[in-house]
Amino acid sequence: MGIEDHLPEGFAMPNESSAFPSFWNHFWQNSVSPWDLGQPHPELVAQISSLGRPKRAYVPGCGRGHDAVFLSQAGWQVTAVDMAEHVSPHLNPQLGEDGSIFLLRDAFEVEENEVYELWWDHTFFCAIPPEKRPLWGRTVRRVLREGGVLGALVFPVGKDIAEGGPPFGMSVDNLLEVLGPGAHLVSDDPLSKPARDGGERFAIIRIDPLAEEAK
Numbered sequence: 676m677g678i679e680d681h682l683p684e685g686f687a688m689p690n691e692s693s694a695f696p697s698f699w700n701h702f703w704q705n706s707v708s709p710w711d712l713g714q715p716h717p718e719l720v721a722q723i724s725s726l727g728r729p730k731r732a733y734v735p736g737c738g739r740g741h742d743a744v745f746l747s748q749a750g751w752q753v754t755a756v757d758m759a760e761h762v763s764p765h766l767n768p769q770l771g772e773d774g775s776i777f778l779l780r781d782a783f784e785v786e787e788n789e790v791y792e793l794w795w796d797h798t799f800f801c802a803i804p805p806e807k808r809p810l811w812g813r814t815v816r817r818v819l820r821e822g823g824v825l826g827a828l829v830f831p832v833g834k835d836i837a838e839g840g841p842p843f844g845m846s847v848d849n850l851l852e853v854l855g856p857g858a859h860l861v862s863d864d865p866l867s868k869p870a871r872d873g874g875e876r877f878a879i880i881r882i883d884p885l886a887e888e889a890k
């Protein structure tokens with residue numbers, strides 16, 4: 676069952692960015708979160724050591740924040756972000772209590788001084804409209820400008836983008852394309868135990884530091 680099955684009649688993903696929060700709020704307000712696993716993604720748990728030494732981590736579109744809490748417990752200084760205010764009552768109670776930070780904002784509206792070593796992307800890239808993908812790529816490069824790692828749960832793999840979304844079909848090549856030069860694929864593996872129907876992969880992409888003049 677996709678999230679489209681939970682939309683009121685005639686309600687579709689809006690074209691206007693200003694209407695995105697209300698789109699997502701609809702689900703949280705109605706306690707409908709079919710994407711939520713109720714726990715950190717098992718592949719993140721299994722692969723945590725491959726993401727490198729814990730430093731600063733950004734978790735955009737964090738939803739209830741189970742991954743963010745897990746990363747924090749694993750030693751990462753986590754900033755988790757979601758734009759839907761009605762997610763608040765659903766947040767993992769440990770989020771924000773364990774040293775992690777939760778921010779209610781658009782994940783692309785990063786401050787000038789925000790720098791991270793990890794961008795953990797779990798059903799965020801597939802949740803944004805495809806026309807926002809170049810912005811996603813620029814934001815990743817900007818916040819990982821000192822060099823870092825993109826860890827991505829790639830889902831749904833093999834879904835034609837023309838079928839619409841969210842979730843919009845995605846691939847590791849889609850990520851590399853919008854990240855541009857300076858992004859290097861480290862690994863791209865199918866999951867031994869997929870958590871969802873529809874094809875999942877776990878990818879790690881190393882991001883080179885930006886040249887001084889591009890920062």
Ligand SMILES: C[S@@+](CC[C@H](N)C(=O)[O-])C[C@H]1O[C@@H](n2cnc3c(N)ncnc32)[C@H](O)[C@@H]1O
Nearest residue numbers: 699710736737738757758759781782797798802
């Ligand atoms: C499909 S859910 C995934 C939640 C979580 N990552 C998970 O896997 O359980 C997408 C989440 O991203 C949030 N979201 C969508 N676009 C966003 C944006 N531009 N900035 C911040 N949050 C956003 C939504 O409010 C929603 O909670």
